[in-house]
Amino acid sequence: xxxxxxxxxxxxxxxxxxxxxxxxxxxxxxxxxxxxxxxxxxxxxxxxxxxxxxxxxxxxxxxxxxxxxxxxxxxxxxxxxxxxxxxxxxxxxxxxxxxxxxxxxxxxxxxxxxxxxxxxxxxxxxxxxxxxxxxxxxxxxxxxxxxxxxxxxxxxxxxxxxxxxxxxxxxxxxxxxxxxxxxxxxxxxxxxxxxxxx
Amino acid sequence: xxxxxxxxxxxxxxxxxxxxxxxxxxxxxxxxxxxxxxxxxxxxxxxxxxxxxxxxxxxxxxxxxxxxxxxxxxxxxxxxxxxxxxxxxxxxxxxxxxxxxxxxxxxxxxxxxxxxxxxxxxxxxxxxxxxxxxxxxxxxxxxxxxxxxxxxxxxxxxxxxxxxxxxxxxxxxxxxxxxxxxxxxxxxxxxxxxxxxxxxxxxxxxxxxxxxxxxxxxxxxxxxxxxxxxxxxxxxxxxxxxxxxxxxxxxxxxxxxxxxxxxxxxxxxxxxxxxxxxxxxxxxxxxxxxxxxxxxxxxxxxxxxxxxxxxxxxxxxxxxxxxxxxxxxxxxxxxxxxxxxxxxxxxxxxxxxxxxxxxxxxxxxxxxxxxxxxxxxxxxxxxxxxxxxxxxxxxxxxxxxxxxxxxxxxxxxxxxxxxxxxxxxxxxxxxxxxxxxxxxxxxxxxxxxxxxxxxxxxxxxxxxxxxx
Numbered sequence: 101x102x103x104x105x106x107x108x109x110x111x112x113x114x115x116x117x118x119x120x121x122x123x124x125x126x127x128x129x130x131x132x133x134x135x136x137x138x139x140x141x142x143x144x145x146x147x148x149x150x151x152x153x154x155x156x157x158x159x160x161x162x163x164x165x166x167x168x169x170x171x172x173x174x175x176x177x178x179x180x181x182x183x184x185x186x187x188x189x190x191x192x193x194x195x196x197x198x199x200x201x202x203x204x205x206x207x208x209x210x211x212x213x214x215x216x217x218x219x220x221x222x223x224x225x226x227x228x229x230x231x232x233x234x235x236x237x238x239x240x241x242x243x244x245x246x247x248x249x250x251x252x253x254x255x256x257x258x259x260x261x262x263x264x265x266x267x268x269x270x271x272x273x274x275x276x277x278x279x280x281x282x283x284x285x286x287x288x289x290x291x292x293x294x295x296x297x298x
Numbered sequence: 299x300x301x302x303x304x305x306x307x308x309x310x311x312x313x314x315x316x317x318x319x320x321x322x323x324x325x326x327x328x329x330x331x332x333x334x335x336x337x338x339x340x341x342x343x344x345x346x347x348x349x350x351x352x353x354x355x356x357x358x359x360x361x362x363x364x365x366x367x368x369x370x371x372x373x374x375x376x377x378x379x380x381x382x383x384x385x386x387x388x389x390x391x392x393x394x395x396x397x398x399x400x401x402x403x404x405x406x407x408x409x410x411x412x413x414x415x416x417x418x419x420x421x422x423x424x425x426x427x428x429x430x431x432x433x434x435x436x437x438x439x440x441x442x443x444x445x446x447x448x449x450x451x452x453x454x455x456x457x458x459x460x461x462x463x464x465x466x467x468x469x470x471x472x473x474x475x476x477x478x479x480x481x482x483x484x485x486x487x488x489x490x491x492x493x494x495x496x497x498x499x500x501x502x503x504x505x506x507x508x509x510x511x512x513x514x515x516x517x518x519x520x521x522x523x524x525x526x527x528x529x530x531x532x533x534x535x536x537x538x539x540x541x542x543x544x545x546x547x548x549x550x551x552x553x554x555x556x557x558x559x560x561x562x563x564x565x566x567x568x569x570x571x572x573x574x575x576x577x578x579x580x581x582x583x584x585x586x587x588x589x590x591x592x593x594x595x596x597x598x599x600x601x602x603x604x605x606x607x608x609x610x611x612x613x614x615x616x617x618x619x620x621x622x623x624x625x626x627x628x629x630x631x632x633x634x635x636x637x638x639x640x641x642x643x644x645x646x647x648x649x650x651x652x653x654x655x656x657x658x659x660x661x662x663x664x665x666x667x668x669x670x671x672x673x674x675x676x677x678x679x680x681x682x683x684x685x686x687x688x689x690x691x692x693x694x695x696x697x698x699x700x701x702x703x704x705x706x707x708x709x710x711x712x713x714x715x716x717x718x719x720x721x722x723x724x725x726x727x728x729x730x731x732x733x734x735x736x737x738x739x740x741x742x743x744x745x746x747x748x749x750x751x752x753x754x755x756x757x758x759x760x761x762x763x764x765x766x
Contacts, residue, residue, distance in 0.1 A: 117617045118492055118592050122731040127712040131363050131377040133337035133384050145733050174613055176493035179526065179592075180731060182428040183335065184444035205496055205528045206428060210444035259460065261320045272446075273346075276454045279315055279323055283351075283456055286314045286325055293418055293557060294328065294547045296395045297354040 104215055104266040106240040107196060109169035112159055113233035119173060120180035121207060125189045127181075138185055139192030166194065170237065172229055173200040177218075178207025187211040197239050199246070201226050212262040213272065219246060219256045242267050301567035303464050304533050305499045308439040308564070312422050314456055321458040327421040328433075329451045330407045331358040331394065333385040334712075335426030339449035340388040350392040352455045357416060358389050358396040361406045365714050366675050366702035369399060378713065392452070405678020405704040408432040408646040412516065413680055415545025419534035419561040424451055429646045429728065431522040434531030435515035436538055437564050439499070441529040462528065465498035466575035469506040473580050476762040478656070479514035480648060480726070480745035482506065483521040484586035485578060488596035495527030498574065501566060502532050506580035512541040513650040520647045521728050524593035533565035585761060588730050588743040589633055590621035595730070597633070599748065599760050605629035624732055625740050626720075633742065633758045638722050641672045641699075641753040642735070643746055645709035645727035649677030653726065653746045654685050658693045660750035660764060666698035667756030673700045673715065675707040699753065711736045724752040 129141045147158050154161040171190065177200040178186060187210050190198065197217040208218045217239065221229075225248075229235070238247035241263060245253040265272055302310070314323040329352075336358070343350070350356060363378040365371070373379035382399065389396035397403040403410060408429055411417040417433040423440035424430060426448040433440035447457055469482055487494075500522050502515070510518070515532045522530030532538075539558055542548050549557050584598035595618070597603070606619040606629060622629060627636075643649070643657050654676065666672045674694045676682040682704055685691055691701045708715040709727035717723055717739025726749050730741035742758060751761040 115613060115616070116620070117613050118594075120592065120729075120731045122729070122734050126733055126737070127362075127710045130334050130712060131375070131381050133341075133381055135338050145737055174617075176496070176526070179492055180428065180523075180729060182426060182442040182444055184338075184446060202493060202496060204493070204526060206442055206444060206523075210446065213444065213446040259321070261458070264319070272458060273342075273450055273453060275320075276323065276450055276456055276458065279456075280454070282315045282323070283325070283454060287455075290325070292327070292352075292355060293421070293549060294416055295354045296357045296416065296547065297393075 101269045101271050103269040104241050106238065107169060108236055108238045110236045111170050111172040111229065111233045112165045112168045113172045113230055115174055115230055117174040118176045118179055121178055121183050121186040122180055124186040130183060130185055135188050138189040142189040142193045169194060169196040171195050171198045172233060173198050175201045177203050179204040182206045184210045187214045187216045191216050215266055217241060221254055221256060225254050301570040303501060303566045303570045303572060304437060304564050305464050305501060308420055309461060321460045323456050324422060324459045326424050326451050326455055326457060327355060328416055328423045329356045330411055330425035331356060332362055332407050333360045333381045334362040335445050336448055337384050338445050339452055342449040343452060348453045350394060350452045353393040355455060356394045358385060358394050359404055359407050359410055360385055360398055362706045362710055363712050364705040366705045366707045369703055402679050406646045406649065406706055409649060409677030413678055415542055415548035418542060419538060420564050428523045429520050431529045432516050432520040432646055434519035434529055435512055437531055437534035439529055439531065442523065463498045463573040465495055465500045466572040467500045467502045468504040469578045469580050470504040471506055471580035473506060473583065476585060476747060476765050477583050478745040478747060479510055479517040481583050481586045483518045484596045485583055487525045487594050490525055492524060492592050492594040493526045495525040498527045500527050500530035502530060507532055511652060512537060513652045517647055524728060534561050585745060585748050587633055587748060589627060591624055591730055591732050593730060593743060595621060599634060602630050602632055603627050634760060636758045638670060638724050638752050638756060638758060640717055640721055640723040641670060641749050642708045642723055642725040642727060643749050644675030644707050647728045648726035648746050649675060651681050651684050654690050657746040657750040658690045660747060661697040662693045664697055664754050666753050670753055670756050672753045673702060673708060675702045676704050678704045708735050724749045
């Protein structure tokens with residue numbers, strides 16, 4: 101896993117609360133058996149017209165969005181389905197972070213496992229950013245800071261272990277596999293109630 | 299010992315290790331796998347040369363991208379066909395039992411787990427699907443995970459997890475005729491909102507929950523995620539043990555007796571503290587229906603569609619206005635009497651035998667309104683067989699409804715079953731997001747009783763007017 105380093109970017113404002121993962125990537129694109137090729141399907145039903153042509157007014161189709169690494173989202177972003185295709189699509193479009201006041205639990209976990217950083221900011225900072233989205237901010241995960249124009253920094257919370265894995269480039273599965281002896285001890289002490297074996 | 303909730307007890311029983319600076323490593327008792335969220339996980343195992351640690355605690359089925367047309371038909375959608383074939387091939391490769399399309403046990407993953415007796419009290423249950431909370435009805439800690447976590451569980455039978463907050467949802471009193479488990483959960487979500495349970499696990503309790511059958515409890519727990527909670531559960535009781543006893547994968551004889559003795563220790567201790575709580579009066583509930591584009595936008599069926607002008611928060615006001623534009627509904631007007639194009643009875647929320655019996659009770663001897671397309675989709679092939687043994691299929695067909703094969707069907711609209719742009723549907727499923735049931739489609743979520751009543755009249759209908 102590559103290490104998550106600090107970066108600067110302008111924002112793509114998307115001022116809608118409770119944006120669900122069905123909007124982020126519609127279910128019909130989940131028939132794939134691959135993780136690739138999902139960036140073009142991001143927000144598909146909002147982004148393209150009935151003929152599949154990009155709607156020029158939609159924010160993700162504007163030239164400035166394509167060079168942004170940060171989506172500025174509404175409250176409770178990523179609610180609904182557990183599809184990990186949602187963070188995959190956001191990453192493949194080019195985002196490395198999403199800023200909001202809150203995230204749905206499964207989406208937040210899925211994002212952290214793919215190096216898409218969910219950044220929770222207080223309501224006043226959120227409103228301030230939406231009030232003036234044409235700014236460049238700096239994201240520093242190691243310091244857990246978002247640096248706003250003028251140099252003001254805002255601390256954001258992040259799970260300590262997820263941060264450690266992202267900053268150091270540590271793979272979680274590798275970490276769990278190292279605990280195989282503890283898993284074997286647990287299994288020996290807890291006989292299974294079921295057996296689905298063929 | 300400090301009094302604990304059932305949520306804390308199950309959690310404590312499954313901790314493999316707790317290291318400083320890291321989440322707990324939690325053991326998983328049952329892993330349910332389906333075709334949509336697993337192929338990339340199996341690919342990850344192959345890339346690392348890993349095996350599935352406990353194929354004996356893993357079960358797979360096809361449901362999401364699976365057509366509900368007769369099984370003798372090929373899957374026309376080549377991408378879906380490849381995904382279904384890939385699941386069966388991966389299961390063969392890794393030694394996992396798969397109830398595929400030709401199996402009599404095939405069905406929606408959250409219907410077959412309980413039906414086969416795989417879901418049991420006190421277990422930790424996961425699946426790459428957010429409606430895994432369904433299994434909480436058995437007093438299990440059951441939650442949805444992403445594909446990376448599916449790979450973790452396949453490889454290690456464990457997950458790194460942080461403890462959730464506990465949220466008591468107490469429902470006391472008796473439901474009135476025509477009011478169902480679906481109305482309890484839609485009412486909860488409307489009250490606390492779709493982010494109201496974020497970071498929490500619900501424990502549903504109180505006399506109204508105790509009075510529910512297992513299938514009704516599954517309907518309630520199923521939609522915990524629609525309030526933002528990853529899981530929701532009901533402490534096991536005699537209703538639970540009676541349901542679980544004698545199913546194909548449950549313990550028999552002495553092993554059963556000792557399992558039940560263990561399960562009786564699970565319920566929340568007197569004096570245990572919850573982080574949050576809410577109380578709902580069952581007798582005050584009406585049939586619920588959603589009007590908007592998330593499951594929290596729900597109202598009692600006799601109420602008016604809310605007015606964005608009454609909301610002060612600008613983002614919230616815009617969200618409601620946007621939802622009403624998508625739904626093409628006028629604020630301040632009733633939903634009752636609104637025309638309906640499609641009625642969908644099915645999904646992991648409401649596709650079990652009691653749901654079908656409820657729908658059949660209304661449809662029996664009546665005809666579906668002209669121009670309304672009605673789909674009845676059993677949750678599993680076993681539910682289908684049971685319904686046919688009871689003659690329910692004939693009631694549906696005689697009424698003019700379409701009786702189909704088991705699967706997720708129009709709940710997720712990735713299998714050929716879907717709404718056309720602009721169509722209105724009364725659906726017994728769990729999500730009314732924009733385009734969820736087909737691009738441009740509009741969904742009113744409601745109970746099987748409300749759905750069946752609306753199928754007869756062709757408009758949104760209060761089922762209580764048909765119960766006399």
